[in-house]
Amino acid sequence: MKAAVIVFPGSNCDRDVAVALEASMGAKPLMVWHRDTELPAVDLVVVPGGFSYGDYLRCGAMAAHSPIMREVKARAEAGTRVLGICNGFQILTETGLLPGVLMRNKDLKFICKDVTLRVESDRTDFCRYYRSGDVVRFPIAHAEGNWFVEPKTYREMEDNGQIAFRYATASGKVDESANPNGSLGNVAGIYNGHFNVLGLMPHPERLAEDLLGGADGKLMFDSLVEALS
Amino acid sequence: MSRITPEIIASHGIKPDEYTRILEIMGREPNLTELGIFSVMWSEHCSYKSSKKWLKTLPTTAPWVICGPGENAGIIDIGDGQAIVFKMESHNHPSFIEPYQGAATGVGGILRDVFTMGARPIANMNALRFGDPSHPKTRHLVAGVVAGIGGYGNCVGVPTVGGETNFHKSYNGNILVNAMTVGLADASNIFYSAAAGIGNPVVYFGSKTGRDGIHGATMASAEFDENSEEKRPTVQVGDPFTEKLLIEACLELMATDTIVAIQDMGAAGLTSSSFEMASKGGLGVELDLDLVPMREDGMSAYEIMLSESQERMLMILKPGKEDVARAIMDKWELDFAVIGTLTDTGRMVLKRHGKVEADLPIDPLAQASPEYDRPWTAPAKAPVVRLEDVPAHPPIDALKRLLGCPDLASKRWIYQQYDHMVMGDTVQRPGGDAAVVRIHGGRKAVAITTDCTPRYCQADPHEGGRQAVAEAYRNTSATGATPLAVTDNLNFGNPEKPEIMGQIVEAIKGMGEACRDLDFPVVSGNVSLYNETQGQAIQPTPAIGAVGLLADVGKHTTIAFKTAGNAIVLLGECKGWMGASLYLRELCGREEGAPPPVALHRERRKGELVRALIADGLVRACHDVSDGGLLVAVAEMAMSSGIGASLDAPSSPALHGWCFGEDQGRYVLEVHPDDLPGVLEAALAKDVGARVIGTTGGHALSVGGQSAGIDDLRTAHEAWLPAFMGAEMSGH
Numbered sequence: 007m008k009a010a011v012i013v014f015p016g017s018n019c020d021r022d023v024a025v026a027l028e029a030s031m032g033a034k035p036l037m038v039w040h041r042d043t044e045l046p047a048v049d050l051v052v053v054p055g056g057f058s059y060g061d062y063l064r065c066g067a068m069a070a071h072s073p074i075m076r077e078v079k080a081r082a083e084a085g086t087r088v089l090g091i092c093n094g095f096q097i098l099t100e101t102g103l104l105p106g107v108l109m110r111n112k113d114l115k116f117i118c119k120d121v122t123l124r125v126e127s128d129r130t131d132f133c134r135y136y137r138s139g140d141v142v143r144f145p146i147a148h149a150e151g152n153w154f155v156e157p158k159t160y161r162e163m164e165d166n167g168q169i170a171f172r173y174a175t176a177s178g179k180v181d182e183s184a185n186p187n188g189s190l191g192n193v194a195g196i197y198n199g200h201f202n203v204l205g206l207m208p209h210p211e212r213l214a215e216d217l218l219g220g221a222d223g224k225l226m227f228d229s230l231v232e233a234l235s
Numbered sequence: 236m237s238r239i240t241p242e243i244i245a246s247h248g249i250k251p252d253e254y255t256r257i258l259e260i261m262g263r264e265p266n267l268t269e270l271g272i273f274s275v276m277w278s279e280h281c282s283y284k285s286s287k288k289w290l291k292t293l294p295t296t297a298p299w300v301i302c303g304p305g306e307n308a309g310i311i312d313i314g315d316g317q318a319i320v321f322k323m324e325s326h327n328h329p330s331f332i333e334p335y336q337g338a339a340t341g342v343g344g345i346l347r348d349v350f351t352m353g354a355r356p357i358a359n360m361n362a363l364r365f366g367d368p369s370h371p372k373t374r375h376l377v378a379g380v381v382a383g384i385g386g387y388g389n390c391v392g393v394p395t396v397g398g399e400t401n402f403h404k405s406y407n408g409n410i411l412v413n414a415m416t417v418g419l420a421d422a423s424n425i426f427y428s429a430a431a432g433i434g435n436p437v438v439y440f441g442s443k444t445g446r447d448g449i450h451g452a453t454m455a456s457a458e459f460d461e462n463s464e465e466k467r468p469t470v471q472v473g474d475p476f477t478e479k480l481l482i483e484a485c486l487e488l489m490a491t492d493t494i495v496a497i498q499d500m501g502a503a504g505l506t507s508s509s510f511e512m513a514s515k516g517g518l519g520v521e522l523d524l525d526l527v528p529m530r531e532d533g534m535s536a537y538e539i540m541l542s543e544s545q546e547r548m549l550m551i552l553k554p555g556k557e558d559v560a561r562a563i564m565d566k567w568e569l570d571f572a573v574i575g576t577l578t579d580t581g582r583m584v585l586k587r588h589g590k591v592e593a594d595l596p597i598d599p600l601a602q603a604s605p606e607y608d609r610p611w612t613a614p615a616k617a618p619v620v621r622l623e624d625v626p627a628h629p630p631i632d633a634l635k636r637l638l639g640c641p642d643l644a645s646k647r648w649i650y651q652q653y654d655h656m657v658m659g660d661t662v663q664r665p666g667g668d669a670a671v672v673r674i675h676g677g678r679k680a681v682a683i684t685t686d687c688t689p690r691y692c693q694a695d696p697h698e699g700g701r702q703a704v705a706e707a708y709r710n711t712s713a714t715g716a717t718p719l720a721v722t723d724n725l726n727f728g729n730p731e732k733p734e735i736m737g738q739i740v741e742a743i744k745g746m747g748e749a750c751r752d753l754d755f756p757v758v759s760g761n762v763s764l765y766n767e768t769q770g771q772a773i774q775p776t777p778a779i780g781a782v783g784l785l786a787d788v789g790k791h792t793t794i795a796f797k798t799a800g801n802a803i804v805l806l807g808e809c810k811g812w813m814g815a816s817l818y819l820r821e822l823c824g825r826e827e828g829a830p831p832p833v834a835l836h837r838e839r840r841k842g843e844l845v846r847a848l849i850a851d852g853l854v855r856a857c858h859d860v861s862d863g864g865l866l867v868a869v870a871e872m873a874m875s876s877g878i879g880a881s882l883d884a885p886s887s888p889a890l891h892g893w894c895f896g897e898d899q900g901r902y903v904l905e906v907h908p909d910d911l912p913g914v915l916e917a918a919l920a921k922d923v924g925a926r927v928i929g930t931t932g933g934h935a936l937s938v939g940g941q942s943a944g945i946d947d948l949r950t951a952h953e954a955w956l957p958a959f960m961g962a963e964m965s966g967h
Contacts, residue, residue, distance in 0.1 A: 015476075015479070015480055016479055016480075018390075018657055021658070022659040025659055057390040057475075057476060057479070059476070060390065060474070060476025061476075115652055116389055116652050117652070118650075118652070118655055118656065119651050147389070147654045147657065212659060218659065218661065
């Protein structure tokens with residue numbers, strides 16, 4: 007598998023996800039600067055977390071219009087796997103690759119903590135090593151993770167199986183108490199209609215090593231390596 | 236040019252005798268720009284004029300110290316060609332006036348001090364003190380400071396891994412915001428601030444200069460009065476996005492061989508950075524202020540020199556390297572301008588619109604700034620409180636009260652607003668004795684802690700100074716890390732009052748003793764004086780930030796109990812010291828008594844023992860005993876794991892003294908029964924008192940015939956801060 011990580015001014019999880027990818031791939035991903043207009047031939051593009059362009063104007067809004075994102079969008083439409091984490095998810099919604107918007111958290115504060123998620127679909131290249139219904143622990147670290155989409159689209163997404171992860175209790179119950187940011191339907195991550203683009207607010211790369219407190223996130227990178235190698 | 240009147244001199248915070256000295260140095264009356272430069276350079280904040288004499292007594296060297304105080308930050312060697320660069324700095328005055336920006340720019344400033352030296356920041360910490368929770372401003376200040384620290388640190392992508400927060404009425408009018416940054420550098424590629432090379436270009440880069448923050452350093456050197464809120468315009472505004480770009484641009488530039496010297500523009504902005512660089516190099520400097528990137532039109536030389544606009548750097552480049560540097564700044568979209576050259580005149584000459592606006596001799600200004608031997612009186616010693624004079628409360632009831640009191644209550648509400656995991660190396664997150672952060676890509680890790688017990692310092696600044704250092708030593712050791720060095724942030728009231736000066740002198744003496752005896756040198760620091768409002772001073776708060784090294788990160792220990800059926804071992808003696816304890820304050824309403832003494836020779840032995848036991852794999856969990864005493868420490872170990880404990884109290888001291896006395900130099904260990912003989916033997920060999928005080932297991936904590944479920948304790952511990960803060964937020 008060949009992977010590229012897009013680096014915007016203000017990205018700050020680019021190194022973290024590169025470390026996690028390298029641990030699963032056995033090779034370093036390519037780091038692609040936002041001003042580049044050409045994307046090398048890769049199997050996976052990661053849009054990492056951080057504060058691209060300082061999150062000024064609106065999270066992800068400016069990054070969505072940077073030169074490299076035109077290329078990312080074209081690749082995604084041609085079927086290349088694209089993973090957007092946290093700010094990367096926000097950028098993917100701003101480019102229109104994923105539906106919905108990410109609004110301010112319901113309590114208006116930045117939240118950094120581990121959350122438990124229920125895997126909603128294991129039939130994608132991102133989640134081969136999970137089973138639907140599994141509860142996994144990933145950290146979140148965001149102020150704008152309150153995902154929303156209008157009801158009609160939401161119903162279609164549910165029917166298509168486009169919900170990837172929902173915030174859930176440790177026993178897998180999806181309820182208000184497990185929802186850290188007010189997102190619609192406790193949604194933590196979603197796919198596009200072709201299941202080659204995944205965006206999620208939690209950070210799988212932050213719990214991809216036991217020394218850091220857990221390795222549930224590593225399975226996502228292992229899944230991608232197996233699917234795309 | 237305006238004439239310099241006594242009013243103008245006074246409004247610049249310059250004392251009449253200092254003005255006389257200015258006249259001698261200049262040989263003429265200074266103009267307003269020159270006076271402004273003297274004012275900031277001789278401010279307490281920049282010159283340390285009241286504390287210098289005493290700071291010189293602190294130990295600052297050790298074989299592993301690469302750079303002690305005097306540079307932007309201190310540097311220690313951690314082996315393998317790697318160095319740790321760290322410092323703590325206050326942003327107290329601006330944070331009280333405008334909490335969000337004050338705290339945010341405090342973080343920005345300390346980050347710059349560290350990456351200026353060639354280090355990538357790898358962790359932030361903070362030590363916060365707020366007023367009484369019932370004070371009408373406290374909630375607003377907590378909300379603003381926490382949001383400001385998070386807003387800045389989260390965006391730059393440096394994890395905020397820990398800290399401490401206290402509440403006390405003495406901080407009602409002067410909160411303390413002390414921020415610490417720890418960075419990792421290549422020991423062979425460290426950058427200093429001494430200018431060199433006559434004719435070399437002086438380069439400005441980063442953000443543009445605006446009119447914000449003019450005279451921040453002078454404000455931070457005076458007491459507050461009822462009009463202090465009018466000083467809001469002197470608080471700077473931070474832009475963490477630019478700081479992030481600045482970090483990446485600096486580190487990229489530092490990997491090329493182009494920089495002679497570099498310094499960030501902190502307090503007193505362009506004035507102090509250019510002066511200090513020239514002064515350290517024994518050179519002169521000539522600047523054309525027309526070339527400074529400016530945010531607004533019509534700025535005078537005075538405003539340009541005294542602006543404290545954030546995210547700006549000054550450097551001396553090697554000749555002919557301007558294009559290399561400019562290309563990197565262009566990539567990161569930062570302003571870049573050659574604004575002057577180094578000269579051999581020993582003078583600073585500033586030009587604006589082709590006219591000389593200031594012409595000052597550098598040495599007398601930057602190095603011969605005033606140094607005072609201020610009169611001081613040693614504080615009276617508080618009497619020792621006898622345990623028999625302190626009423627006994629049932630232990631579990633008292634424990635619940637203590638776990639929920641503002642100083643001990645969980646600070647989760649705070650640290651969850653800080654990204655403490657970015658960079659992927661946070662091995663121990665906030666909530667333990669010290670944060671543990673792995674050195675990226677290897678097996679080593681650093682343990683980082685901040686400590687100070689202001690109520691001890693109030694009762695006896697000398698003992699309090701010793702205790703702050705000893706507690707940092709203990710917190711570091713409790714993770715298994717070898718304590719290496721400290722940074723200090725000395726927060727006090729008005730040094731012109733002999734009793735306050737006495738607190739400063741005694742606290743520094745106490746700190747010095749502890750640092751010497753524990754081989755724990757001070758490598759950097761900051762002094763914040765005049766923390767007084769309408770004559771009411773803060774409790775003396777010499778905050779200590781410490782760094783220790785773990786050779787193998789896999790061997791770090793946490794405070795959480797690991798399994799049921801293990802022995803709980805107390806290292807150190809317990810006599811039930813109640814003076815200046817939290818029990819006395821929170822349960823008896825008494826803020827009195829001498830604080831617990833620290834026995835430094837035993838402290839060191841105990842630290843060595845704990846670290847050896849951890850390294851040998853004999854310790855499952857470890858926690859030092861501090862605020863609230865033994866039962867609080869055990870409860871914290873239980874709450875962070877969900878595993879309970881049952882304790883057997885000895886017949887003496889009295890139960891409440893055993894549970895809540897704050898005798899120093901103690902650690903609680905969780906030890907597997909098989910390892911117990913080895914642990915007790917090792918303690919005996921080191922002549923350290925050790926006894927088994929209980930067993931882990933179950934889901935409750937029981938002692939003295941009382942018991943409480945861990946969930947109950949957690950509720951008591953977790954509820955206070957969210958409930959307190961939840962009552963705000965109507966108009967934030």
